[in-house]
Amino acid sequence: MTDFITKNGKVIPLNGGGGGKKGTGVVVAGALALTVAAGTGGATTVGGLGPTEVGSGGTSLRLGPRKAEGQKAARKGDVDGAWQRLGMRQLKRTTRQQAECVAVSFGEVREFFLQNRCTSLDRVLFAVTDGTGNTAVISVVWVGLSSDGDARRFQSVMNRHGSGDVHPLGSTLLDLAEIRFTGLRYGSERDGRTVTVAEAETATGQVDHDTLDALAEVAAHLPRV
Numbered sequence: 001m002t003d004f005i006t007k008n009g010k011v012i013p014l015n016g017g018g019g020g021k022k023g024t025g026v027v028v029a030g031a032l033a034l035t036v037a038a039g040t041g042g043a044t045t046v047g048g049l050g051p052t053e054v055g056s057g058g059t060s061l062r063l064g065p066r067k068a069e070g071q072k073a074a075r076k077g078d079v080d081g082a083w084q085r086l087g088m089r090q091l092k093r094t095t096r097q098q099a100e101c102v103a104v105s106f107g108e109v110r111e112f113f114l115q116n117r118c119t120s121l122d123r124v125l126f127a128v129t130d131g132t133g134n135t136a137v138i139s140v141v142w143v144g145l146s147s148d149g150d151a152r153r154f155q156s157v158m159n160r161h162g163s164g165d166v167h168p169l170g171s172t173l174l175d176l177a178e179i180r181f182t183g184l185r186y187g188s189e190r191d192g193r194t195v196t197v198a199e200a201e202t203a204t205g206q207v208d209h210d211t212l213d214a215l216a217e218v219a220a221h222l223p224r225v
Contacts, residue, residue, distance in 0.1 A: 063086070063210055063211065063214045066085050066086055066087075066214070067085070067086070067214045067217060067218060069085040070082045070083070070085035070086050070214070070218035071217070071218050071221045073085060073218075074218050074219065074220075074221035074222045075221045075222075075223070077222070077223050077225065079093075079126075079222065079225055082218050082219070082221075082222070083126075083128045083215075083218075085218070086211060086214055086215060086218065087130055087211075088128040088129060088130055088136070088211075088215070089128060089129055089130070089131060090126060090127070090128050091127040091128060091129045091135065092126070092127040093124065093125065093126050093127070094124055094125045094126075094169055095124075096122050096123070096124050096224065096225065097122065097123045097124070097169050098120070098121065098122055099121050099122075099123060100118075100121070101113040101118030101121045101143065101166070102114060102118075104121070104123075104166055104167045105164060105165065105166045105167065106164045106165065106167070107162075107163055107164015107165065108157055108160075108163040108164050109157060109158060109163055109164035109165055109166060110164060111164075112153070112154055112157050116145065116146070116150050116153070116154070117145075117146050117150075118143060118144065118145060119144040119145060119146055119193070120142070120143070120144035121141065121142070121143050121144070121166065122141070122142045122224055123139070123140070123141050123142075123166070123168065123169040124139075124140050124169060124225060125137060125138070125139055125140075125168065125169045126138040126140070126219070127203060128215065130207075132205070133204060133205045134202075134204065134205035134206055134207050135202070135203040135204040135205060135207070136200055136201065136202055136203060136207045136211070136212055136215055137179055137200065137201055137202075137203045138198060138199070138200045138215055138216065138219050139168035139169060139181060139198065139199045139200075140196065140197070140198045140219050140220070140222055140225075141166045141168070141196070141197045141198075142194055142195075142196050142224050143166070143194065143195045143196075143197070144193055144194050145193050145194075145195070146193070147193060148192055148193055150193070151190050151192065151193045151194065151195050152190065154195050155188055155190050155195045158188055158195065158197055159188055161183075165181075165183065166197065168181050168199065179201050179202075179203055180201070181199045181201055182199075182201065183199060184209070184213075185199060185200040185201065185209065185212035185213045185215070185216045186198070186199050186213075186216050187199075187213075187216040187217035187218070187219065187220035188220050189220045189221055196220050196221070196222065197220065198215075198216040198217070198218075198219035198220040198222075199216055200212040200213070200215040200216040200219070
């Protein structure tokens with residue numbers, strides 16, 4: 001069986017059962033318009049829908065320059081601009097949720113938090129669409145650590161296949177169809193003591209792997225929003 005190799009060098013066996021790096025995180029989505037809510041936060045509809053110049057149903061895209069522009073926009077906090085560089089529009093977004101690190105993590109990631117103090121953890125969930133029925137869900141998690149060294153070690157754990165994860169926001173909602181985050185479309189960035197982790201999956205229609213991967217890698221550059 002052929003392994004899948006991510007852009008940052010992780011080797012993940014393709015087992016056909018959703019057994020990617022991150023495993024058990026689940027978020028729910030409706031069939032036509034995604035509604036997201038979790039804990040004390042609700043979903044907000046953001047931005048308009050309209051035609052885009054990039055289709056996401058398996059179309060061959062020149063994503064390199066677009067992704068670089070999206071990352072540039074993300075670093076500036078231009079969320080809408082970040083998605084637009086990849087031909088997507090923001091449909092919905094949860095309010096930011098704070099949590100205690102150990103309680104919402106599993107595997108080696110949880111073990112890391114038990115031994116290394118987490119100073120903050122914020123999670124948010126985005127739904128983006130190309131305006132033609134293809135929708136993606138993007139989980140973004142910002143983790144604050146006590147030192148630059150702890151942040152480097154945490155990112156190393158997170159980037160390793162089979163290491164566990166921080167549960168994506170919305171994983172306890174079961175009213176609608178579940179979307180499992182596999183970790184196959186994944187991005188992470190570190191800024192001093194803060195590590196940002198992003199994952200993306202298809203919610204409705206068809207969003208190709210490369211676009212999902214680019215969405216995750218762009219989202220990893222977002223400051224806390």
